[in-house]
Amino acid sequence: MIPPQRLVVQRVHNNNVVLALDGRGRSLVVTGPGVGFGLRRGSQVDVSRVEAVYVPEDAARAASAAGTLADIPHEVVTTAREIVDDAQQITGLTRPEILLLPVADHLQYAIRRAQEGTEISLPLVWEVRHLYPRELAAGDRALAIVRARLGTALPADEATAFALHFVSATFSGAALDRTVSMTEALSTIFDLLDARLSVPLDRNSQSVSRFVTHLRYLFVRLAEGRDVTVVPGLMSDALESSVPETMRLAREVAQALNSTWGHEISEDETTYIALHIHRLVTSADSP
Known part of the structure; x- marks a missing residue:
């Protein structure tokens, strides 16, 4: 800034x-x-x-x-500033000025963990890779910057933690825990789909990537309080009559999202979710 x-x-x-x-x-x-x-x-x-x-x-x-910043070594703060500047170039951050402290604070503890040989488990690596590819690329760059500026090699999973900080800055007023909730919602949805479908989904398939892209835009709409464009009645009726199980599954997904966001998913949005689930299942069943 x-x-x-x-x-x-x-x-x-x-x-x-x-x-x-x-x-x-x-x-x-x-x-x-x-x-x-x-x-x-x-x-x-x-x-x-x-x-x-x-x-x-x-x-x-x-x-x-x-x-807090005064207690962090100056070279760590300087490195955090370079990380934020680099992330802005990669992701187009609109509010980089809110990131210096959380990134510097995170970096200080990440360096300490690396020096002490303490490992942490980040269960959201797959979700972050699919939901926020640009932010994860910036997280990977952050590790390279730390290695070049401070001589510390951080574990690869730390890129995910940095990525979540970058994502949090893209949502007005959203704190990091809100971002984590969004990411965990993706994990919850796929756990639900795996439990209801006969064969677990291949998380690295193209059909899953397309489904995640839809969910990413859905999360943005929810964060901004926007509803989906009205779905033609014929589409909803056709899905209800031809793939009722898919519609029931879409409503379960919508209910899970209701719990996460505290914002009711509309019937139109649920229909869109059902359409994408149908495409996902059809693609997964194809040879």
């Missing part, structure tokens, strides 16, 4: 981290080598010294965020 032209110091946490007010009256955190040197409350920040800007989603947390 390009720093504002005018920043007034609220608190100097150390030479590298300052809590400041911009011209719009927002509290934000700026970092950079020597950015806080010799400053005191009410001083104007030399914006040429600013390397990165963090704008909390909740302004009340700005002071706490500044304290």
